[in-house]
Amino acid sequence: MNASHDGSWTALAAHRAWLDAEADRLLRFGAAARDPRGGFAWLGADGTPDRDRGVQLWITTRMAHVFALAHLRGVPGAGPLADHGLAALSGPLRDAQHGGWYPAIPGPSEPPEGRKTAYGHAFVLLAASTLALAQRPGSRALLADATGVFEAHFWDDAHGRARESFARDWSDPEDYLGANANMHTVEAFLAAADATGDPSWLRRALRIADFFVNHIARSGWWRVPEHFTADGHVLPEYNADAKDDPFRPYGTTPGHALEWSRLLLNLEAALPDPPDWLVEAARWLFVVAVGSWDHDGHQGFVYTIDADNRPVVRARMHWVTAEAIAAAAALHRRTGDLVYEHWYRVWWDYAAQYVIDPRGSWHHELAPDNTPAATVWSGKPDIYHAYQATLLPQLALAPTAAAQLRGAR
Known part of the structure; x- marks a missing residue:
């Protein structure tokens, strides 16, 4: 399945050592997010925890996932940090009355609870799967809880996709379907398949991808609409009055x-x-996305484009650079085509020049001129995308990172 990648940067010991050093640097920055309230805090640009914000479910799950991966890599101190995230997911972030997980442990100026989302619960499933593969105490119970909640409430077997959100008591399903939440559900299902040994999670992941990519994106020149009604109709003008919404x-x-x-x-x-x-779709999605590189005459990917392929929000997000790097590495590994190796090198050079902050972590947002900005994202909330950009290019395409690292022990 995987083509040879001799001659690529990822085949060079020096480059792999550089990736490992950058991963360790990210971990040192992220360790400061450990919050006494439970879970992991939102970090400011200087790495100081923002205690005025609540402890976000999406941050805690992603950080627990990262520290569990780091533990599997043999990084001292990563296991206890992963356990800290696990304790929050088993305790203050879990809704003991209705099941599932709260979106946050509230901060001083925030409401006590919000809706239960597929996005947040997909990351619970991802974190639980990685923690289980890392054999952290209590992780199997968390994984059983996460799979049960997702199957009972979010998985829509009739249509083969994840429902978006509910009120705390699982009433009031939202009349909305998000491609973003379903994309991360695919990621979570891949992890769940490895952690549970149940191949039905892979079949479910394929059904999600078939709808959003093979059906919807293929029919729209390989562009993936973000927003749909709950029954699967595209909403092209969704959030026209909030164009830079972070999610x-x-x-x-x-x-x-x-x-x-x-x-x-x-x-x-x-x-x-x-x-x-x-693989056909993976190639085409990459080609279309590359069309947005330097799209406005400046290096970097614009955040969003409209139906006429014009930039809408021109800010550059760190996570896009990270995912571009991971996609280029994956396509080169799968196909051996040198065009993907070219882009892998271009985007790491861009990251090193503009995105990586020598003071710690990566700038989460850049202005169109590639100077640090905070119009959509303030601070440096988590290290999930950046950390995976250092790790995934060094691994095979399957099984998931946690399963491969566990197998290497």
């Missing part, structure tokens, strides 16, 4: 096309009999 931006998002591209290859490698369209 549901108006238009389409080139960064998500790159993320989908990599995940399709992970899924193809994991399936025993994958359909041919997975």
Whole structure:
């Protein structure tokens, strides 16, 4: 399945050592997020925890996932940090009355509770799967809880995708379907398949990808719409009055096309009999996304574009660079095509010049001139995307990172 990548940067011991050093630097920065309230705090640009904000579910899950991966890599101190995240997911972030997880442990100026989202719960499933593969105490119970909640409430087996959100008591399903939440559900299902040994999670992941990519994106020149009604109709003007929303931006998002591209290859490698369209779609999504590089005359990917392929929000997000790197590495590993190695090098050079902050972590947002900005994202909330950009290019396409690292022990 995987083509040789001799001659690539990832085949060079010096480059792999550089990736490992950058991963360790990210971990040292992220360790400061450990919050006495439980879980992990939102970090400011200087790495100081922002105690005025609540402890976010999406940050805690992603950081627990990262520290569990680091533990599997043999990084001292990472295991206790992973356990700290696990304790929050088993304690203050868990809704003991209704099941599932709260979106946050509230901060001083925040309401006590919000809706339960597929996005947040997908990351619970991802973290629980990685923690279980890392054999952290209590992780199997958390994984059983996470799989049960997702199957009972979020998985829509009739349509083969994840429902978006509910009120705390699982009433009031939202009349909305998000490609972003379903994309991360694919990621979580790949991890759940490895952690549980149950291949049904892979079949579910394929059904999600088939709808959003093979059906919707293929029919729209390989651009993935972000927003749908609950029954699957595209909402092209969704959030037209909030174009720079950090989770549901108006238009389409080139960064998500790159993320989908990599995940399709992970899924193809994991399936025993994958359909041919997975690699075809991964290539096309990458091609279309690359069209948004330097799209406004400046280096970097714009955050969003409209239906006429014009930039909407021109800020550059660190996670897009990270996902571009991971997608280029995955496509080169799968195909051996040197064009992907070219882009892998271009985007690491860009990251080193503009995105990586020598004071710690990566700038989460840059202005169009590639200077640090904070119009959409303030501070440096987590290290998940950046850390995976240092790790995934060194691994095979399947199984998931946690499963490979566990197998290497």
